[in-house]
Structure formats: C-alpha cells, structure tokens
Amino acid sequence: DAGITQSPRHKVTETGTPVTLRCHQTENHRYMYWYRQDPGHGLRLIHYSYGVKDTDKGEVSDGYSVSRSKTEDFLLTLESATSSQTSVYFCAISERAQGLENTIYFGEGSWLTVV
Amino acid sequence: DAKTTQPTSMDCAEGRAANLPCNHSTISGNEYVYWYRQIHSQGPQYIIHGLKNNETNEMASLIITEDRKSSTLILPHATLRDTAVYYCIDGAGANNLFFGTGTRLTVIP
Numbered sequence: 001d002a003g004i005t006q007s008p009r010h011k012v013t014e015t016g017t018p019v020t021l022r023c024h025q026t027e028n029h030r031y032m033y034w035y036r037q038d039p040g041h042g043l044r045l046i047h048y049s050y051g052v053k054d055t056d057k058g059e060v061s062d063g064y065s066v067s068r069s070k071t072e073d074f075l076l077t078l079e080s081a082t083s084s085q086t087s088v089y090f091c092a093i094s095e096r097a098q099g100l101e102n103t104i105y106f107g108e109g110s111w112l113t114v115v
Numbered sequence: 116d117a118k119t120t121q122p123t124s125m126d127c128a129e130g131r132a133a134n135l136p137c138n139h140s141t142i143s144g145n146e147y148v149y150w151y152r153q154i155h156s157q158g159p160q161y162i163i164h165g166l167k168n169n170e171t172n173e174m175a176s177l178i179i180t181e182d183r184k185s186s187t188l189i190l191p192h193a194t195l196r197d198t199a200v201y202y203c204i205d206g207a208g209a210n211n212l213f214f215g216t217g218t219r220l221t222v223i224p
Contacts, residue, residue, distance in 0.1 A: 042214045042215065042216065043159070043212070043214040045212075090158050090159070101147055101164075101166075102147075103149070103161060103164060104161070104212055105161055106158035106159045106160070106161075107158050108157060108158045109156075109157070109158050
C-alpha cells in the first residue's frame with residue numbers, strides 16, 4: 001500500500017467552524033490531491049499540488065483551500081464548514097513518469113460530518 | 116465527466132475468472148487505461164494500467180483491443196474479497212481521474 005496517512009479519519013463538526021484535514025505521505029511523490037466522494041457524484045477533484053507551495057484548483061474547489069509547505073504534507077481547509085461539505089475526503093499521491101503515465105494512489109479516507 | 120462505459124453490475128462465482136469490460140472509444144493515442152477498485156468504505160485501490168499492450172501483474176490482467184477503444188480486466192480466480200466496485204478510467208495524464216459509476220462486481224460463494 002502507498003504510504004499515505006489521513007487525519008483525522010472521522011470528524012463531526014458544527015456548521016460555520018473551520019476544519020483542517022491532513023494528508024501525510026512517505027513516498028516523496030511530487031503530486032498530491034484532495035478528492036471528495038458523494039453518492040451520485042463519484043469522486044471529484046477539489047485541489048491538487050504539483051510541488052511545495054504549488055497548488056491548483058479542481059472541479060469542486062469552492063469553499064476549500066489547501067496548503068503544501070512540505071513535500072510530505074498536504075492540508076485541506078474548510079474555512080467555514082457547511083452541511084454540503086459532509087462527505088468522504090480522499091487524499092491521493094502520484095509521481096508522473098514519462099508522457100501521460102500518472103498512476104495515482106489513494107489514502108483510506110476521512111469521513112467528515114457537518115451538523 | 117467520465118469518458119468510459121462499463122456495465123453497472125456483474126456476478127462471478129468464487130474461483131472463476133471475472134472478466135470486466137470497458138469501452139473507452141474516445142481515448143487518445145497517448146492516454147493510458149487505468150483500472151481501480153473500491154471496496155466498501157475504503158479508498159480506491161490501483162489495480163493495473165496499460166497503453167497498447169496487454170499487461171499482467173499479481174492482481175489482474177488487462178487486455179486492450181488493437182484499436183484501443185475497449186479493454187477487459189481479468190481477475191483470474193475471483194475470491195470473495197474481490198467483491199468491489201471496479202472503475203475503468205482513460206487518461207490520467209491530466210491532473211485528475213474521472214471516475215464514473217463503475218461496475219459493481221459481486222463474487223458469489
């Protein structure tokens with residue numbers, strides 16, 4: 001299994017509170033990603049990083065921010081949590097090979113409930 | 116949006132080969148085909164990927180048609196632990212993977 005650790009694994013928070021999810025990798029991979037998974041929508045990319053301090057938005061980035069100050073850590077922050085952000089969040093990593101070969105490995109997920 | 120088409124569900128008897136088809140008719144010449152699976156409440160697990168040639172690893176085999184418009188994932192001896200949703204994805208070269216709804220494989224004792 002890829003060396004990816006997500007924390008916390010489960011969290012219940014109140015609407016309007018800030019929440020930070022942490023992803024830690026031991027593979028020294030350049031790329032890191034945050035996805036969310038919801039019934040009927042599958043996996044959707046929130047943000048990704050292609051290096052330290054280099055990040056970009058995915059398809060569902062509104063309401064989320066990210067930071068990557070070290071290669072091994074990628075943080076996802078919900079500045080003011082809303083009920084629509086109740087979801088399972090997956091961190092992923094990859095190290096691109098030549099061309100378009102880009103095998104992405106996923107963590108075990110963080111279950112977030114906003115009440 | 117997902118660019119692949121897979122059957123919604125399949126059953127397979129334990130110990131038999133599971134053959135999961137996927138159509139990816141819009142795949143471009145330099146895009147890879149990737150297969151992942153997701154067991155309930157776990158993160159997606161990488162299985163195998165390929166470009167043009169058939170591929171085999173310790174988990175599965177991937178057969179890609181010559182025109183690259185479809186592929187088949189083969190689990191040679193399915194076990195109960197292989198029950199999962201299997202996703203076929205084309206083009207992970209972009210910074211994203213488009214997961215569709217996948218195929219729910221149920222391995223039956």
